[in-house]
Amino acid sequence: MGALQPFFVVCLGLLAFNALVSAHNITELLAAFPEYSEYNNYLSQTKLDDEINSRQTITVLVFNNGAMSSLAGKHPLSVIKKALSLHVVLDYYDAQKLHQISKGTTLSTTLYQTTGNAPGNYGFVNITDLQGGKVSFGSAAPGSKLSSSYTKSVKQIPYNISVLEISEPIIAPGLLTAPAPSASDLNITGLLEKAGCKTFAALILSSGVIKTYQSAAEKGLTIFAPNDEAFKAKGVPDLTKLTNAETVSLLLYHSVAGYTPKGTLKSTTTPISTLATNGAGKYDLTVTHDGDSVVLHTGVDSSRLADTVLDATPFAIFTIDSVLLPTELFGKSPSPAPGPAPESSPSPAPVLAPSPAPASVEAPSPLGASPPAPPSDTPGGAPSDAPSAESENSTSTDAAGHVRAPALLILLVTVVATVISSIFLS
Ligand SMILES: *[C@@H]1O[C@H](CO)[C@@H](O)[C@H](O)[C@H]1NC(C)=O
Ligand SMILES: *[C@@H]1O[C@H](CO)[C@@H](O)[C@H](O)[C@H]1NC(C)=O
Ligand SMILES: *[C@@H]1O[C@H](CO)[C@@H](O)[C@H](O)[C@H]1NC(C)=O
Ligand SMILES: *[C@@H]1O[C@H](CO)[C@@H](O)[C@H](O)[C@H]1NC(C)=O
Ligand SMILES: *[C@@H]1O[C@H](CO)[C@@H](O)[C@H](O)[C@H]1NC(C)=O
Numbered sequence: 001m002g003a004l005q006p007f008f009v010v011c012l013g014l015l016a017f018n019a020l021v022s023a024h025n026i027t028e029l030l031a032a033f034p035e036y037s038e039y040n041n042y043l044s045q046t047k048l049d050d051e052i053n054s055r056q057t058i059t060v061l062v063f064n065n066g067a068m069s070s071l072a073g074k075h076p077l078s079v080i081k082k083a084l085s086l087h088v089v090l091d092y093y094d095a096q097k098l099h100q101i102s103k104g105t106t107l108s109t110t111l112y113q114t115t116g117n118a119p120g121n122y123g124f125v126n127i128t129d130l131q132g133g134k135v136s137f138g139s140a141a142p143g144s145k146l147s148s149s150y151t152k153s154v155k156q157i158p159y160n161i162s163v164l165e166i167s168e169p170i171i172a173p174g175l176l177t178a179p180a181p182s183a184s185d186l187n188i189t190g191l192l193e194k195a196g197c198k199t200f201a202a203l204i205l206s207s208g209v210i211k212t213y214q215s216a217a218e219k220g221l222t223i224f225a226p227n228d229e230a231f232k233a234k235g236v237p238d239l240t241k242l243t244n245a246e247t248v249s250l251l252l253y254h255s256v257a258g259y260t261p262k263g264t265l266k267s268t269t270t271p272i273s274t275l276a277t278n279g280a281g282k283y284d285l286t287v288t289h290d291g292d293s294v295v296l297h298t299g300v301d302s303s304r305l306a307d308t309v310l311d312a313t314p315f316a317i318f319t320i321d322s323v324l325l326p327t328e329l330f331g332k333s334p335s336p337a338p339g340p341a342p343e344s345s346p347s348p349a350p351v352l353a354p355s356p357a358p359a360s361v362e363a364p365s366p367l368g369a370s371p372p373a374p375p376s377d378t379p380g381g382a383p384s385d386a387p388s389a390e391s392e393n394s395t396s397t398d399a400a401g402h403v404r405a406p407a408l409l410i411l412l413v414t415v416v417a418t419v420i421s422s423i424f425l426s
Contacts, residue, residue, distance in 0.1 A: 024161045026052045026060065033154060036165075038068035039084075046081035046313050051111060051263030052088060052161075059089040059162045061125075061137065062154060063169055071169045076180045077313035085111040086139070086170055089125060092159045098150060104129040107140045112172070115311065122172040139172040183217035183315050195309040195319055197225040200254075207244070209251040212275065220314035222260040224296060226323045227306070236323050237330060246329055252276035253283050253298075253326045259314035262305065265294045276326065283326050296320065299327040 027049050030040040039062050043049045052058060063071075072080055088111040105128040113123025124140035136146035148170050154163040188210060192201035204210045213221060230236070242250065252275040260272075268287040276283035286297045294305040303322035310317040 035064045038065040047264045050267045057092045059093045061087040061166045095153045098135045196227045199231045200225045217315045220258040222316045223255045224320045249276045300325040
């Protein structure tokens with residue numbers, strides 16, 4: 001038994017790698033069926049495709065272009081996203097399993113339920129095997145009719161993904177009629193204040209960055225808002241020392257153009273540009289994930305994605321636990337503020353070479369560099385063992401990309417070593 005535990009750790013380690021490689025691609029899969037092109041198009045627009053691709057053991061209930069057009073109607077994307085997420089069942093159903101439902105009826109969880117916005121059991125679908133081989137679907141909300149029925153099987157990759165056609169959309173009560181906030185009506189600072197991000201809200205107001213956010217929100221915008229504790233955390237540089245332009249860059253660094261919900265962040269493998277990006281590789285962020293947890297890395301520090309404040313396609317706001325410190329502003333000296341002085345070099349000492357920026361990448365060791373990164377940081381605690389893989393180049397973002405791989409390798413090696421030693425010990 002004892003020897004099994006490390007084995008599971010190895011599996012977890014391998015999963016972390018595998019998670020980067022999608023097992024399926026719903027967009028590609030549906031592309032072979034022009035009758036679902038509208039449905040496919042909306043999956044992409046709402047980024048539900050990324051969410052579907054990042055999951056295993058999933059069933060997508062599709063309907064044809066006519067049904068999709070009438071569902072979409074004049075509804076905003078945020079409503080269409082909710083409606084479609086009720087058609088992504090977090091279980092694997094093929095034709096055979098539909099006809100073998102125990103007691104002939106079941107409630108199955110959908111992606112809508114995982115958003116936390118579904119009241120009661122509105123995030124579940126009722127699947128009922130009626131007499132005569134007919135299988136019907138409906139909302140699990142009390143009093144709902146089973147008005148949609150299974151028409152045919154479209155595609156199966158057992159037991160990863162199944163696509164089934166149904167006759168018409170499944171609608172949860174009130175889902176289409178609920179008022180959908182339009183980006184232009186949203187009170188961004190009000191939302192931020194309610195979410196515990198008063199400092200950030202005040203900064204975007206006083207700097208004028210709010211105007212940039214407001215105009216971007218309608219086209220697509222994602223904001224990562226540090227909560228108030230993040231600004232008070234030990235090691236956060238004195239932001240009042242920044243020039244106005246630097247403050248604006250810092251704030252814009254906390255946002256990306258385009259709708260980037262959590263599922264999309266989870267499937268991100270290359271550095272992402274922020275609104276502060278002003279040249280290739282400048283002011284960008286790298287993203288890692290471990291299971292459902294997403295971590296943003298700046299090269300100086302990192303922060304876990306905490307809560308979803310707003311997910312209203314094409315605009316999303318998340319809270320984060322730490323202020324994101326771009327290497328472009330904070331890479332030269334771990335702590336420009338008079339904060340706790342690291343033993344080595346408390347003063348900005350860029351005298352030696354233009355290389356100090358990458359030196360702090362993934363190395364949480366200097367005391368002042370950042371608040372101790374949340375435990376969900378790099379999987380395992382390997383980073384401090386992954387030293388000077390940098391200093392070759394002054395392009396911090398390149399380093400960020402390159403340093404992470406050794407850290408993961410070291411994790412794996414460590415894990416494998418643990419297993420070997422445990423086998424010998426037992
Ligand atoms: C199902 O997903 C797993 C994990 O990603 C993958 O290894 C496997 O090849 C997939 N199965 C098929 C039939 O594609
Ligand atoms: C899925 O397939 C589409 C169409 O072939 C492609 O544009 C997209 O990049 C693919 N997505 C992933 C995550 O590979
Ligand atoms: C599904 O809906 C039918 C019809 O309303 C109902 O009789 C059945 O109990 C429901 N199934 C479950 C598991 O709630
Ligand atoms: C936004 O919300 C804040 C806090 O709730 C409020 O003080 C402010 O007046 C609101 N702004 C607008 C334009 O409604
Ligand atoms: C460093 O970056 C420069 C320009 O970006 C590139 O030409 C050079 O090959 C890089 N050096 C190393 C060691 O990666």
